[in-house]
Amino acid sequence: MSEYPSPDPALTERNALYIDGDWRYSASDATDTVINVADGSELGFVPRGSAEDVDAAVIAARAASDAWATSSVAERVEALRALSAGLAERQDSIARLISLEVGTPLKISRIVQVGLPSAVLSAFADTLTSYEWEHEVGNSLVVREPAGVVGAITPWNYPLHQLVAKVGGAVAAGCSVVAKPAGVAPLAAFAFADVFAEVADRLGLPSGLFNLVSGPGSEVGEAIAGHPGVDVVSFTGSTEAGAKVMRSAAANITRVSLELGGKSANVILPDADLGRAVKTGVNNAFLNSGQTCSAWTRMLVPRDKQDEAVDLARAAAARLTLGHPLDPATRLGPLASAQQQVTVRDYIRLGESEGAKLVLGGAAAPDGLDKGFYVQPTIFAGVDNTSRLAQEEIFGPVLVIVPFDSEDEAVSIANDSPYGLAGGVWSADEERALTVARRIRTGQVDINGAAFNPAAPFGGYKKSGLGREFGTHGIDEFTETKAIQR
Structure with missing residues (x-):
């Protein structure tokens, strides 16, 4: 049985x-x-x-x-x-x-x-x-x-x-x-x-x-x-x-x-609580094993904080136990089909071939999970926003970390996408975050991890x-x- x-x-x-x-x-x-x-x-x-x-x-x-x-x-x-x-x-x-x-x-x-x-x-x-x-x-x-x-x-x-x-x-x-x-x-x-x-x-x-x-x-x-x-x-x-x-x-x-579809940006400004922003961003990106159209799958961080952000992201993702969806210990389950599993693993291999730095996970099958449609939680760092890895919707547990040098560049990167569904902005100054949120061309933006509102409009710009x-x-x-x- x-x-x-x-x-x-x-x-x-x-x-x-x-x-x-x-x-x-x-x-x-x-x-x-x-x-x-x-x-x-x-x-x-x-x-x-x-x-x-x-x-x-x-x-x-x-x-x-x-x-x-x-x-x-x-x-x-x-x-x-x-x-x-x-x-x-x-x-x-x-x-x-x-x-x-x-x-x-x-x-x-x-x-x-x-x-x-x-x-x-x-x-x-x-x-x-x-x-x-x-x-x-x-x-x-x-x-x-x-x-x-x-x-x-x-x-x-x-x-x-x-x-x-x-x-x-x-x-x-x-x-x-x-x-x-x-x-x-x-x-x-x-x-x-x-x-x-x-x-x-x-x-x-x-x-x-x-x-x-x-x-x-x-x-x-x-x-x-x-x-x-x-x-x-x-x-x-x-x-x-x-x-x-x-x-x-x-x-x-x-x-x-x-x-x-979506390829939403999570913009972490220099004055933000980096630990909270990264942990929340990882959980958002990997919710439902990344099979979420509004997931923040691009994490934008100040260039001088990228290494720290990578360490925090790796630690946050490591806590997302991969396993059977009915196991109480599981935080990350399988994907919804064999075809989706193949597609996501192909994107991971593509990211490696494009030169992105793989800092967690990969395309290999997870240990002990040879049945079912599992994919390891995967993080790439130093990602070029013009790459396919950053431009195309993957719909799996894959997060890309993209560095920026200024607030204007962060907004430009966030908007440099064929999609415009969701996004996040983090700052110690809520008014600053609100100013940046207004500049991002998406249908919804969460400031400092604000909760989803089922009475607010949900939908997207562009594609x-x-x-x-x-x-x-x-x-x-x-x-x-x-x-x-x-």
Whole structure:
């Protein structure tokens, strides 16, 4: 018997899609296997949906959107709070599931992979109570109305959190949803559908308000993005995949919201508490084994403090015990797929060939972890910001340390990236940090390790995407604006 038994088969062996308020078999008889990332074994399976299933889901969502658009704010708040509570009640079982399909250590899964989505739904409910649906401009009444049907295409790194970001905003706005989870980690989305089904039945929500169709992006994802019955497409994933979604949506002039890649800079100014800044920066960069789009994967440090920063970073990373995601001692788990493991190891070899100084880790397999998709926590120092190692999103436990000689140069390096999703600034003078944060072209910047705010807008500049999620802005994404003159 395994030291870490598998979750309940009811959570891992899914043979039906959730469409129009009911579980139904896919038009296709095929299934897709879900892999246990800790050892490479089969964790479960989900239906391989088709374009025909998407059609059925969109029809159901269209009918539901017409009904839900006229619902009251109180009804929407009640639904959001019930969904939040439903996730909280299932926190342990869903966290365990995500740990095995993504690799996140269980303690972190409970807090981030499940606890945060529950908090996000509550935050949407709170925001909705004071959301401004209309205001006057001269002789015009400007109103916001539900956009209609939302197509939500979500990634594998935070499979529940990213789904909730879209569903929560859409439900708050009065919209219905057709969702497609990532093929690598789809099981959390099915667990959410279980919660939604229970809440919908108890509260009498319209059938078809939330629909789930799993399957390959090349068929199900493209069918959603290019469907004439979808009013807004919200996608989270790679920049390359986001561009494909945008092209598919363009045929129908469908609005898109894209949350894409990142290569965020953590700027540590000369007067900062170096020890705290480096330790927090390492933990941020390696959260979820580096599989975080907003991770601070470039650490910018004063040149005369680079050696000290390297020692501090090495010590901080050494405390991140690599191991099975269900082991209580594990701080760093495996990656989410064999392909991702290959990609990250190739980037590490590339960094060495580019001349960066490897100060921790490397591409070799970790000792004692020959099964599963593990990669050693890896740090490079003296990195040239123009190198591929510093310019391209790696999506693994790889941190690059880039030296700078002045504050202006630090800002220039931080902005010298095709991405603009997140970042950090550290200084003993908060006003100085704020001045630098204003100069960095990213969608969000944390000063001195400030906490994530689920009610604040999240999204990026440049190739990091279009639009914003969470809070007021996350509701705005799923509304249309109308001016009524009188």
